[in-house]
Amino acid sequence: MDLSFPLNEGLLSLYRTVTLPGRELLRWRWRRSQRFPLAILFYHRVADRHANPWTISTADFARHLDWLETHFDIVSLEEVQQRIRRGICPRPTVAITFDDGYAENCDFALPELIRRQIPATYFVATDFVAHGRPFPHDVAAGQPLPPNTIEQLRELSDSGITIGAHTRSHCDLGKVGDGKRLDREIVGSKEDLEQWIGRAVQYFAFPYGRPANVSQAAIDRIRSAGYAGFCSAFGAWNWLDADPFHLRRIHGDPGLERLKNWLTFDPRKLWQAEPDCGNRSRLLAGVAS
Ligand SMILES: [Zn+2]
Numbered sequence: 001m002d003l004s005f006p007l008n009e010g011l012l013s014l015y016r017t018v019t020l021p022g023r024e025l026l027r028w029r030w031r032r033s034q035r036f037p038l039a040i041l042f043y044h045r046v047a048d049r050h051a052n053p054w055t056i057s058t059a060d061f062a063r064h065l066d067w068l069e070t071h072f073d074i075v076s077l078e079e080v081q082q083r084i085r086r087g088i089c090p091r092p093t094v095a096i097t098f099d100d101g102y103a104e105n106c107d108f109a110l111p112e113l114i115r116r117q118i119p120a121t122y123f124v125a126t127d128f129v130a131h132g133r134p135f136p137h138d139v140a141a142g143q144p145l146p147p148n149t150i151e152q153l154r155e156l157s158d159s160g161i162t163i164g165a166h167t168r169s170h171c172d173l174g175k176v177g178d179g180k181r182l183d184r185e186i187v188g189s190k191e192d193l194e195q196w197i198g199r200a201v202q203y204f205a206f207p208y209g210r211p212a213n214v215s216q217a218a219i220d221r222i223r224s225a226g227y228a229g230f231c232s233a234f235g236a237w238n239w240l241d242a243d244p245f246h247l248r249r250i251h252g253d254p255g256l257e258r259l260k261n262w263l264t265f266d267p268r269k270l271w272q273a274e275p276d277c278g279n280r281s282r283l284l285a286g287v288a289s
Contacts (some may be wrong), residue, residue: 009257011234017259023265027092034090037270038080039072039263041094041252043101044207046109050143054100056253058108063256065116072263076119076162077203077247081229084244094263094280096120097165097231097249099205101129103146106156114159122156123166123205124148126192128129135170150196157197164203164231165189173206174213179221186221202228209233209249217245236272 030036044054044062056064068074072094075083083089090093096113098105111121120271128135132145138258148156157163167173176182193201204222205268206214209232222230229245236248250262250269262269 002040009255012261013255016264016266019267022267026265026270031090034088035240036089036092037239038083038089038093038095039237040077040080040097040231040249041259042097042099042209042231042233042249043109043252044098044100045104045145047102047104047107048269050145052143054253059268060256061109064252064259065112065118067256067260068096069116069118070233074118077121077229077231079119080238080247081244084238084242087240089240092263095203096252097164098122099152099207100125100135100170101148101166101193103148106148106152110156110159110161115159119160119162121162121164121203122153123164123195123203124153124189125166125168125207126189127168128164128170129153129196130192144257144280153193154197157222162196162203163193163199163201164205165193165227166205168192169205170207172208173218174208174215176215178216179217182218182221186218187225190225190227203231203247204229205231205249206233216220235269237270 036057043061046056046058072092075093075095077095077097080093080095081092096118097120101122110122126134129150130146132147132149134146138145153163165186166189168189169185171185173182173185174281176185191199204227206218211234214232219230223245230245231247231249233249235250237247252259
């Protein structure tokens with residue numbers, strides 16, 4: 001059965017109401033068993049100008065943080081991994097990440113996270129930072145948005161933001177078969193960042209992050225390069241019986257109502273098919289334990 005059909009905001013509200021008893025039952029079981037699945041959100045750009053599908057306004061981002069702070073433990077990726085390894089997650093839990101490295105995130109989003117003392121991981125494609133070059137897809141759209149500078153990344157790291165690697169060139173690693181190219185993108189971006197911020201870089205995020213963009217050869221390189229884990233981005237939850245080296249992420253960008261629907265355990269999201277495992281059986285395992 002295809003459970004991925006889209007719903008508009010009105011239908012979404014009705015859908016949440018109708019499915020509330022089932023969600024409450026799951027919450028009750030997971031609270032009792034201390035086995036909540038964990039969500040990791042990914043954003044790209046928080047700004048009030050040049051809106052595009054990977055941008056959220058400053059006001060909406062603040063509303064997201066208000067709601068998340070009220071209803072979730074907001075933790076680092078390291079803490080997500082620790083909860084998975086221990087097999088214990090007693091409360092609804094979320095982690096926040098960003099991809100790409102847009103300079104405007106330093107105007108509001110990142111200072112706001114630092115002010116609220118919310119942990120976050122910030123994944124950067126290093127060629128664009130090194131050369132001060134906008135992303136080709138932004139240039140093509142007539143919006144050559146500036147990337148972060150090395151100084152900004154250093155300051156963010158010094159302020160407690162975790163900096164992660166997102167390749168050098170933002171290429172689709174699912175299409176890269178050449179070992180030397182994989183090394184340049186995976187090991188090279190780690191080395192660039194470590195040189196810039198003076199700290200070890202522990203996490204890697206695949207550009208695009210869909211199953212087709214995540215290859216086993218790339219995962220093997222990530223592991224041998226000494227990363228502590230990697231992020232995909234195809235909208236799945238992190239179950240307590242999963243391998244914590246692979247951190248699954250959910251879009252943070254859409255409107256608050258959609259985010260609320262997903263993060264209050266929308267069964268369509270929980271049961272979303274995943275190529276390398278069966279989430280349906282994981283859901284049932286979590287409920288039964
Ligand atoms: Zn990206």
